[in-house]
Every structure is written in C-alpha cells, then in structure tokens.
Amino acid sequence: xxxxxxxxxxxxxxxxxxxxxxxxxxxxxxxxxxxxxxxxxxxxxxxxxxxxxxxxxxxxxxxxxxxxxxxxxxxxxxxxxxxxxxxxxxxxxxxxxxxxxxxxxxxxxxxxxxxxxxxxxxxxxxxxxxxxxxxxxxxxxxxxxxxxxxxxxxxxxxxxxxxxxxxxxxxxxxxxxxxxxxxxxxxxxxxxxxxxxxxxxxxxxxxxxxxxxxxxxxxxxxxxxxxxxxxxxxxxxxxxxxxxxxxxxxxxxxxxxxxxxxxxxxxxxxxxxxxxxxxxxxx
Amino acid sequence: xxxxxxxxxxxxxxxxxxxxxxxxxxxxxxxxxxxxxxxxxxxxxxxxxxxxxxxxxxxxxxxxxxxxxxxxxxxxxxxxxxxxxxxxxxxxxxxxxxxxxxxxxxxxxxxxxxxxxxxxxxxxxxxxxxxxxxxxxxxxxxx
Numbered sequence: 001x002x003x004x005x006x007x008x009x010x011x012x013x014x015x016x017x018x019x020x021x022x023x024x025x026x027x028x029x030x031x032x033x034x035x036x037x038x039x040x041x042x043x044x045x046x047x048x049x050x051x052x053x054x055x056x057x058x059x060x061x062x063x064x065x066x067x068x069x070x071x072x073x074x075x076x077x078x079x080x081x082x083x084x085x086x087x088x089x090x091x092x093x094x095x096x097x098x099x100x101x102x103x104x105x106x107x108x109x110x111x112x113x114x115x116x117x118x119x120x121x122x123x124x125x126x127x128x129x130x131x132x133x134x135x136x137x138x139x140x141x142x143x144x145x146x147x148x149x150x151x152x153x154x155x156x157x158x159x160x161x162x163x164x165x166x167x168x169x170x171x172x173x174x175x176x177x178x179x180x181x182x183x184x185x186x187x188x189x190x191x192x193x194x195x196x197x198x199x200x201x202x203x204x205x206x207x208x209x210x211x212x213x214x215x216x217x218x219x220x221x222x223x224x225x226x227x228x229x230x231x232x233x234x235x236x237x238x239x240x241x242x243x244x245x246x247x248x249x250x251x252x253x254x255x256x257x258x259x260x261x262x263x264x265x266x267x268x269x270x271x272x273x274x275x276x277x278x279x280x281x282x283x
Numbered sequence: 284x285x286x287x288x289x290x291x292x293x294x295x296x297x298x299x300x301x302x303x304x305x306x307x308x309x310x311x312x313x314x315x316x317x318x319x320x321x322x323x324x325x326x327x328x329x330x331x332x333x334x335x336x337x338x339x340x341x342x343x344x345x346x347x348x349x350x351x352x353x354x355x356x357x358x359x360x361x362x363x364x365x366x367x368x369x370x371x372x373x374x375x376x377x378x379x380x381x382x383x384x385x386x387x388x389x390x391x392x393x394x395x396x397x398x399x400x401x402x403x404x405x406x407x408x409x410x411x412x413x414x415x416x417x418x419x420x421x422x423x424x425x426x
Contacts, residue, residue: 165305172309199296206302210309 021052023125023135024254025154025182029170031141033162034189034219037229039138040068041244042158045236045251047099051133054093056125057107058150059140060116066106070097070232080108083120089127098237103132113146125153134254143177157182158216158254162190163202168210175211186213187250190221193266204263217250219243220264310347310354321345328358337363 026039039055047053057065060079066072077092082105089105096102105128108115128135139150151157157178161171175184188204195201204218219225222243228235235244236251246262253259311318325345332338339361348355 165301165308168305169308169312172312195296196298199298201296202298202301202305206298210305 020126020129021131021133021135022156023129023137023154024156024158025058025137025139025151026158026160027139027147027150027174027178028160028167029141029143029174030162030167033160033167035141035160036064036068036138037225037234038158038160038187038189038219038247039136040065041234041236041247042251042254043102043134043136044069044096044099044234045248046134046136046255047096047102048236048248049251049255050101051255052101052131053099053134053136054103054105054128054132056105056128056135056137058116058121058137058146060107060111060113060146060149061109062140063107063109065138066094066104067232068229069104069234071104071106072232075104075106078106078108079124080111080115083117083124089124098233113140113144113149116145116149118145118149118152121149122152129153143174147174147177151178151182154182157184158187159184159211159213160187160189161207161211163188163192163196163204163207165202168202168207171211175213184213185216186211187216188218191218191264192221193264197266215261216253217246217262218264219246219250219262307347314354325358329360332360336365339363 026035026042028035036057036059043053043055055065055069056079057063058079059065063075063078066075071094074094076094077087079092081087082089082092092105093103094106096104125135125137135153137150137154140146159171159174161167171186178184186208188207191204192201196203204215208215220243224235224241224243228238228241234247235241236247238244242264246264249259249262253261311321325343328345329338329340329343342361344359346357346359348357
C-alpha cells in the first residue's frame with residue numbers, strides 16, 4: 001500500500017480506528033443500470049443501522065450521487081480538490097440530511113477522469129477506511145481509467161446488473177477484470193417479475209446461471225424509485241416502501257447479517273396459475 | 284399439447300432469445316474469437332469435410348452450447364452427395380436442419396459421425412467436435 005499523502009495533512013475529527021473499514025466499489029461496466037441509486041441506498045441503509053459510512057462519487061465529470069442523495073446544494077468541494085490538496089478532507093466531506101453518520105465526497109463536475117492520480121486515490125480511500133466503517137465507491141461506467149481509479153483502493157466489489165443481454169455481458173467482463181480478489185457480489189436491478197413470468201425478460205436464474213456470483217439481492221423496477229430520485233430521498237429511508245425494505249435487506253447482508261436475499265414477487269392471476277399447472281412454472 | 288398451453292399462457296417470450304444471444308456473445312467473448320474468426324473456422328471445417336462429401340454450403344449451421352463447464356460446438360452440415368465411395372449410400376437431397384438443440388450427448392470422436400440421425404424422410408448428418416472448455420479453442424475435426 002502506497003501512502004503518498006501524509007496522514008497528518010488530513011485533519012481528523014473522528015478517532016483513528018483500530019481496524020480498517022471496508023472499501024466496497026459499486027460497479028457494472030454498463031452505464032444506466034442503477035449504480036448510483038444502489039450506492040446511495042446501501043450507504044443510507046448502512047448508516048441507518050448505525051455504521052459510519054462515506055460515499056465516494058468516483059464518476060469524475062458526471063457527478064450524480066449528490067443529486068440522488070438530495071445534497072447537491074451542500075457540495076462545496078470535491079474529490080479532486082482533496083486529491084490535489086486544495087482543501088482538507090473534512091472540508092470536502094458533505095454531511096447527509098437524513099443520516100447522522102453518512103458523508104458524501106462528491107465528484108468534480110468540471111474535470112476529467114484522467115485528472116485523477118491513481119496512487120493518490122488509493123491513498124485517499126485508505127485514509128477513509130481509517131475513519132469510516134464503510135467506504136462505498138460509486139464507479140463510473142466503462143472499464144477505462146475511471147474504473148481503475150474507482151477500484152484501486154477498494155477491497156470488495158458489488159456488481160449491479162439489469163436483466164439485459166448487454167448488461168450481463170458487461171458485468172461478465174468487469175468481473176473478469178476484477179478477478180476473485182474483490183469477492184464480487186451481485187445485485188440484480190430493475191427486474192420486472194411480471195415480464196419474467198411471461199418469458200419476456202431474463203430471470204434471476206438466467207442471469208446468474210451465467211454470472212455465477214453470490215447474490216446480494218434483487219431490486220424490482222418500481223416507479224417509487226424514480227419518485228425518490230426526483231425528490232433526492234433514498235428509498236432506504238422509507239419504512240413503507242417495498243424497495244426500501246429490499247435495500248435495507250441488502251445492506252444487512254453486506255453487514256454480514258444472515259437474512260435472505262430480497263426477491264420481488266408478483267401474485268399469480270387465475271389464468272397464470274392454470275398455465276403454470278399445465279406448462280410448468282417458469283420464473 | 285403442453286407446448287400449445289405454454290404458448291396460450293404466454294410462456295414463449297423473448298427471454299429465450301435473450302438467453303441464446305447472451306450465451307453466444309459470452310462464448311465469443313471468452314474464446315476471444317471474433318465472429319469473423321468463427322466464420323473462417325466454419326469455412327475451414329467445410330473445406331475439410333468437402334474433401335469427402337459434397338455439402339450444402341448455404342445451409343450449414345454451426346452453434347455453440349454450454350454443457351456444464353465445457354463448451355461444445357455443434358455443426359449441422361447437410362450433405363448433398365458423397366464424392367468418394369466409402370460405403371455410404373449418397374443421400375439424394377439433404378434438408379437444412381432445424382434450429383432445435385442437438386441431443387445432449389456430444390460425440391468426442393473426431394471422425395465424421397457415421398450415425399446420421401435420419402429424421403423421418405429427411406437425412407442429415409451431424410458433425411460434432413468438443414472443445415476444451417471456456418478458455419479453449421474448439422478443435423475442428425481432422426479429416
């Protein structure tokens with residue numbers, strides 16, 4: 001581990017931890033599969049459980065995590081300000097509105113991914129691991145330098161995949177690039193159980209027959225997710241939202257709780273029950 | 284009957300198409316064989332077989348199938364006539380095979396299969412070669 005950044009240059013409000021926190025990169029290869037929403041919700045759910053969490057938006061040039069969390073008006077400094085030592089880490093960490101133990105380190109919007117120094121990024125993530133229980137890194141789409149910089153300090157990976165040919169192919173590629181060292185775990189996002197039942201969408205089994213990864217959970221494609229993003233309030237906060245419960249279950253599994261992987265379901269109609277009686281149920 | 288009911292209750296959607304496309308695309312990704320490489324392989328395969336029998340080049344169907352951990356190449360090559368006398372009566376006209384999956388058992392014998400499963404009045408001959416797995420390149424059958 002290269003630590004170019006001197007630790008004393010980062011003022012510390014929290015006590016230095018005896019044990020390093022976990023650095024988990026949330027990645028997918030393909031864009032638009034829900035990495036950022038997933039990061040915001042798992043981070044929120046972990047913080048609601050009492051853990052200290054920092055979310056790092058590594059998507060330099062396309063900052064979005066602040067929007068999903070509703071923190072866009074609070075961002076004053078960003079990742080590159082910290083890496084280039086223009087501001088202290090504490091000045092750049094944005095306190096969350098809803099969860100006291102949640103912080104955001106926003107991406108630079110007007111910079112490029114090539115501006116990030118890989119070794120400095122590695123050192124920064126290490127510094128964050130000394131201060132937080134969880135460092136969740138929201139990876140940009142692609143497998144170029146932005147991906148490499150997002151992954152460099154992480155020791156675990158969560159891959160987000162939608163039930164589409166292109167997304168599965170890209171996850172397959174990313175998992176190949178990551179190798180086993182990151183112990184990648186899978187979240188299947190935007191599943192539409194009704195379509196799966198009709199045989200019009202790849203099922204969880206179809207996807208994981210190919211990827212063969214430990215399944216953290218499945219998130220259904222629900223309108224409430226769009227509403228939550230519109231408002232900048234992660235669903236994980238909402239006790240009444242089914243998707244919120246799914247994110248909380250995923251967070252519990254990340255934390256090591258022995259709870260079942262959340263799985264969306266649909267009630268069978270009479271004719272579908274009849275059909276599955278004759279034709280054999282295909283989920 | 285069951286197929287009919289499955290159709291009736293909407294069990295024949297596009298997800299099977301997606302699955303098939305995904306399987307193929309990942310196969311080529313893992314083999315690092317570009318589609319034109321597969322075409323070239325197909326061509327060479329046919330050239331070799333053509334030394335022995337006359338085949339219908341336009342109706343050749345080569346597919347890949349994941350069988351447990353191994354990847355199998357299944358080639359369905361309609362034979363028009365036998366060029367050399369090798370004990371096999373020449374089928375008059377071969378009909379292109381249907382796209383249905385091949386039987387589960389994959390012949391590992393490299394020689395041209397001498398058990399052409401005749402289906403009804405149509406004759407066809409399956410030629411199979413088994414690859415070494417995901418990382419391996421499928422072996423074409425030596426003549």
